[in-house]
Amino acid sequence: MAGSSASETFPMPTLIPLGDSSFLVRFGTTLTDDANRAAIAFASALARAPVPGVLEVMPNLVSVLLRYDPCAATPETILGEVRLRLSGLASDKRKPHGWTIPVVFDGPDLEETASALGMTGGAFIAAHNASPLRVLATGFAPGFVYCGLHPQVLVLPRRMAVRPAVPAGSVLFAAGQTAIAATEMPTGWHVIGHTDFNNFEPTKQRPTRLTAGDTIQFEAVR
Numbered sequence: 001m002a003g004s005s006a007s008e009t010f011p012m013p014t015l016i017p018l019g020d021s022s023f024l025v026r027f028g029t030t031l032t033d034d035a036n037r038a039a040i041a042f043a044s045a046l047a048r049a050p051v052p053g054v055l056e057v058m059p060n061l062v063s064v065l066l067r068y069d070p071c072a073a074t075p076e077t078i079l080g081e082v083r084l085r086l087s088g089l090a091s092d093k094r095k096p097h098g099w100t101i102p103v104v105f106d107g108p109d110l111e112e113t114a115s116a117l118g119m120t121g122g123a124f125i126a127a128h129n130a131s132p133l134r135v136l137a138t139g140f141a142p143g144f145v146y147c148g149l150h151p152q153v154l155v156l157p158r159r160m161a162v163r164p165a166v167p168a169g170s171v172l173f174a175a176g177q178t179a180i181a182a183t184e185m186p187t188g189w190h191v192i193g194h195t196d197f198n199n200f201e202p203t204k205q206r207p208t209r210l211t212a213g214d215t216i217q218f219e220a221v222r
Contacts, residue, residue, distance in 0.1 A: 010027065010034065010037070010038035010041065010089055011027045011028055011032075011034055011035050011038055013025050013026055013027045013038070013042075013086060014026045015079060015082065015083075017075065018065070020070055021067060021068055021069070021070045022065060022066060022067045022068070023065075023066045023068075023075075023078060023079070023082065024063055024064075024065050024066075025039075025042060025063060025064045025065075025066065025082060025086075026062065026063040027039050027042075027062050027063060028062040029062075030062070031061050031062055031136075031148075031149070031175075031176075031177075032062070033149055035061075035062040036061055036062055036134075036136050036137070036148075036149075038062075038089070039059050039060065039061065039062055039063055039064055039137075040059065040212045040213050041089055041090065042059075042064050042085070042086070042089060043057055043059035043064050043212070044213075045085050045088075045089060046064070046066075046085065049085065051066070051068070051073075051078060051081040051082065051085070052072070052073060052077075052081070053068045053069050053072040053073025053077065053078060054066050054067070054068045054069075054073075054078065055067050055068060055069055058139075059137060059212060060137055060139065061136055061137045061146060066078065066082070096134075096213050096214050096215050097211065097214045097215075098132070098214070098215045098216075098217070099210065099214060099215065099216045099217070100216075100217045100219055101180075101195055101197045101216055101217070101218055101219065102195060102196070102197070102219050102220075102221040103171050103193045103194070103195045103218050103219065103220060103221065104193050104194055104195070104220075104221055104222065105121075105125050105171075105192060105193040105220055106193055106194065107170070107171065107190070107191040107192040107193045107194070108191055109159070109173075109190035109191045109192060110124070110125075110191075110192045110193065112190070113156060113173060113190045113192055116156055117153065117154065117156060124154075125220050127153070127154060128150070128154065128173070128178070128192075128218065129217070129218045129219060129220060132215045132216060132217045133147040133148055133149075133150070133178060133215070133216050133217075133218070134147065134148065134149075134213065134214070134215055134216075135147055135210050135211060135212050135213060135214040135215070135216060136148050136149070136177065136212065137212050138199075138208055138210060138211070138212060141181070141182070141183055141185050142182060142183050142200045142202070142207070142208075143180075143182025143183060143198075143199040143200025143207070143208050144179065144180070144181060144182055144183075144185070144199075145179060145180050145182070145199055145208075145210050146177050146179050147177060147178045147179065147180070147216050148176055148177040148178070149176045149177065150176045150177065150178070152176075154176065155175065155176040156173070156174060156175075156190065157174065157175065158174040158175060158188040158189055158190075159174075159188045159189065159190060160188075161188070162186055162187065162188040163186060163187055163188075163191070164186050165184050165185065165186055166181055166184065166185065166186075166187050166191055167181075167184055167194070168181060168182055168183050168184055168198075168200075169181065169182075169194045169195050169196060169197070169198070170187070170191050170193075170194055171191070171192055171193040171194055171195055171218075172187055172189035172190065172191060172192070173189060173190045173192045174188070174189040174190055178192075178218065180195060180197065180199060182198065182199045182200035182208075183200060
């Protein structure tokens with residue numbers, strides 16, 4: 001495990017070898033706004049200036065996984081290129097795309113979620129939609145998207161019990177984030193509503209519509 005310096009605006013990342021053909025560049029051990037922005041900026045930097053020998057770049061909430069071809073590049077070469085890009089890391093200059101996503105707040109956990117936060121259902125919906133959220137990451141399941149971060153007054157742990165399946169379009173809430181399920185899947189998040197917005201179209205060349213760094217304004221509809 002080795003550390004590397006980055007721009008003053010970002011947390012210092014840790015470079016972690018994984019097996020014989022991957023590195024994890026981790027900007028934090030917990031989800032923070034700074035760590036997430038750094039992970040997005042680093043993934044964007046790699047897209048603009050790819051590292052020779054790297055086969056895949058997989059950004060997550062606070063880290064970026066690099067999978068490389070060990071026959072095409074040595075670990076030392078990959079690390080050198082990674083450090084070079086980290087040394088000049090700056091905020092992503094791409095203008096974020098803004099989305100308005102309509103939500104029917106009719107989820108089975110809505111009232112329980114609001115009550116746990118000391119709010120009425122209406123007050124929770126108003127607080128939830130008060131400000132735009134950033135797309136923090138996509139993944140976990142096809143088209144699944146994490147949005148955040150909510151203020152501390154809207155932070156609630158995940159459910160103790162996992163639902164075996166929720167339908168595509170389910171709007172989920174937990175851990176200071178809102179998520180959208182694009183496929184049927186199990187979840188331990190609180191189900192607060194549903195949307196017709198579809199973030200996964202597998203027949204298209206770019207199957208997901210939302211990108212990390214985009215902004216989302218959730219809007220309550222009936």
